[in-house]
Amino acid sequence: MTQRSYALIAALMAALSRPAFSAEAQTSSPILQRLDQNKDSAVSRDEILAARAKLFARLDINGDGAIDEDETERLRDTIMDHAMAMQALLGNQMHRLDTSGDGNVSADEFRARTPLFDLADRDGDEKLSDGEFLVIRGILFNH
Known part of the structure; x- marks a missing residue:
């Protein structure tokens, strides 16, 4: 299983936590949109059960029908590696x-830099199209 798979598992686990099911999360969360397999703008118990079955299959690396300590430890290591990165x-x-080099980032220094925006704005029009925005998404979430 790849590090990306473990990151997806961690994201899914976070999405399935109780706070993720607020009214705001149900309308705006891309993870919940992915869980909504029949695209009816709601996540049913069956869809959650299907997602949990997929999650279990991914966590059960050796496919023996149980998540053992070794598999749990591998997931922990992957999460820690990702956190450290x-x-x-x-x-x-x-x-x-910190362009002044004083060890602090001032509000002006913070506002002055938009490196991801600048990278994604391929045509230089100071706006991000859907395709350009996907560049930022890819940088942030597909290490």
């Missing part, structure tokens, strides 16, 4: 934003 990315981004 994200911490490093955040540190690098904050260092780049």
Whole structure:
């Protein structure tokens, strides 16, 4: 199972947590939209059960019908690796934003930089089309 698969599992687990089922989340969450297999703008018990079955199959790496300690530990390691990578990315981004080099990012420094926007705005029109926005989404969520 790839690190990306583990990241998807972690996202699905978070999506299935109690706070994810607020009225706002049901209308705006891409994860809930993916769970809504029949696209009726609602997530049924059957759709949740189907998602949980897929999740179980992904967690049961060796396919023996049980999630054992080794499989759990592998998932934990993958989540920690991803978290550490994200911490490093955040540190690098904050260092780049600190253009004065004083160890702090001022509001002006923060507002002045839009590196992901600039990268995605391929045609330079200062607007992001659907396709251009997908570039940012890919950078942020498909490591």
